[in-house]
Amino acid sequence: MNSTEIRHFLFDIEGTTTPISFVHEILFPYSKNNLLNYLHNNKISNLIFSNLKEDHVKDTKSNHYKNSLENSSESLFSYLEFLISVDRKNSGLKEIQGEIWKQGYESGDIKSQIFPDTLDFFQFIQSKNKQINIYSSGSILAQKLIFKYSNLGDLSAYITNYFDTGVGPKRDSNSYITISKSLNCNPKEIIFFTDIQEEADSAFSIGIKSYIMLRKGNSPIETIKHPILNSFSEWRE
Numbered sequence: 001m002n003s004t005e006i007r008h009f010l011f012d013i014e015g016t017t018t019p020i021s022f023v024h025e026i027l028f029p030y031s032k033n034n035l036l037n038y039l040h041n042n043k044i045s046n047l048i049f050s051n052l053k054e055d056h057v058k059d060t061k062s063n064h065y066k067n068s069l070e071n072s073s074e075s076l077f078s079y080l081e082f083l084i085s086v087d088r089k090n091s092g093l094k095e096i097q098g099e100i101w102k103q104g105y106e107s108g109d110i111k112s113q114i115f116p117d118t119l120d121f122f123q124f125i126q127s128k129n130k131q132i133n134i135y136s137s138g139s140i141l142a143q144k145l146i147f148k149y150s151n152l153g154d155l156s157a158y159i160t161n162y163f164d165t166g167v168g169p170k171r172d173s174n175s176y177i178t179i180s181k182s183l184n185c186n187p188k189e190i191i192f193f194t195d196i197q198e199e200a201d202s203a204f205s206i207g208i209k210s211y212i213m214l215r216k217g218n219s220p221i222e223t224i225k226h227p228i229l230n231s232f233s234e235w236r237e
């Protein structure tokens with residue numbers, strides 16, 4: 001490793017540290033299946049309700065959704081199911097999903113899956129006194145839970161910063177500028193690992209060296225722009 005240059009390692013989660021199948025076959029179905037039960041047993045905060053209300057106003061105006069929205073479990077459930085069905089990225093929905101996952105992880109109902117080479121790589125990075133950071137479109141709560149309750153144990157102590165789409169979309173190069181500023185470093189001092197070419201391109205365009213992960217279950221990638229890794233054990237600087 002060129003240790004004078006790299007200070008930060010930045011990781012995507014889905015398809016990079018964690019199998020895509022875990023997110024789609026376990027995590028999302030879990031929040032969906034436990035949604036009604038969660039709404040029966042938990043009160044929704046005013047902030048979450050107003051986040052939902054914002055989208056609800058637009059959806060009723062455009063006739064995509066016809067029912068009213070009350071702060072009752074049945075009414076919330078119906079609208080949240082609608083948001084899930086259209087794959088809407090509403091922050092209130094994300095917050096509720098995060099809370100459902102939190103309860104699921106804490107009760108032992110769910111355990112996240114991290115590729116085993118991730119832990120070896122984290123240990124290696126830590127031994128070189130470099131920082132490990134995460135950038136994922138999942139909420140920061142969801143990210144923290146994935147690393148805390150994993151098949152490899154609690155990995156949260158390895159991670160310094162978590163970034164979500166609060167810094168901007170993952171396919172927008174400005175997001176990577178914001179991350180560099182937040183890490184207080186030059187983009188050249190960061191390296192980024194992701195499974196999505198457009199994300200790698202965006203980071204690369206501002207000077208962040210990017211690697212594409214070709215994990216089992218990921219979509220095939222055709223790029224000559226970025227090095228491709230099947231596992232972090234192949235990483236050589």
Ligand SMILES: [Mg+2]
Nearest residue numbers: 012014015195
């Ligand atoms: Mg990904």
